Amino acid sequence: MGTKGREIVGLDVDELIKRLNSALADEWLAVYQYWVGSKIITGPMANAVEEELAELAAEEKQHADMLADRIVTLGGTPLIDPKMWYEVTTCGYEEPTSEFVKDLLEQNIKGEQCAIEVYKGLLDFIGSKDPVSFHMIREILEDEIDHEEELQVLEENFNYMMSHKQ
Ligand SMILES: [Fe+2]
Numbered sequence: 478m479g480t481k482g483r484e485i486v487g488l489d490v491d492e493l494i495k496r497l498n499s500a501l502a503d504e505w506l507a508v509y510q511y512w513v514g515s516k517i518i519t520g521p522m523a524n525a526v527e528e529e530l531a532e533l534a535a536e537e538k539q540h541a542d543m544l545a546d547r548i549v550t551l552g553g554t555p556l557i558d559p560k561m562w563y564e565v566t567t568c569g570y571e572e573p574t575s576e577f578v579k580d581l582l583e584q585n586i587k588g589e590q591c592a593i594e595v596y597k598g599l600l601d602f603i604g605s606k607d608p609v610s611f612h613m614i615r616e617i618l619e620d621e622i623d624h625e626e627e628l629q630v631l632e633e634n635f636n637y638m639m640s641h642k643q
Pocket residue numbers: 504507536537540592617621
């Protein structure tokens with residue numbers, strides 16, 4: 478990053494890069510969790526939920542792109558070894574040991590709620606000290622809030638359908 482571009486970042490850039498890399502690990506683990514979930518899902522409404530999970534996998538990948546680009550711009554290096562994901566992640570990886578629609582939805586809603594907390598924490602950390610990172614993280618946070626809602630609507634539909642089954 479250019480010298481002036483770095484100079485206007487009024488906080489510990491190394492700490493910021495560390496936190497962005499932690500979020501990057503969360504995103505990649507989320508990509509895989511959604512992606513593999515979309516492959517194995519079974520049960521009522523499986524088709525609709527499969528489509529949603531595949532879409533979310535793609536959006537989490539976009540978040541990974543945004544975070545990695547910002548890390549590079551700040552003069553850092555995005556995690557270059559997937560083994561690091563487990564070491565620096567906050568939200569972790571929830572192995573989808575059940576392929577049932579409802580279990581997958583519950584796991585992924587939990588994941589989104591963790592992501593919302595992570596990005597809210599990042600916004601609090603950045604404050605007005607780095608408007609560029611702030612703007613980007615706010616955009617990601619808005620997506621995670623949408624994701625939680627979309628999954629919860631699917632879960633509500635699922636519950637409604639099951640309770641009205643003959
Ligand atoms: Fe994300």
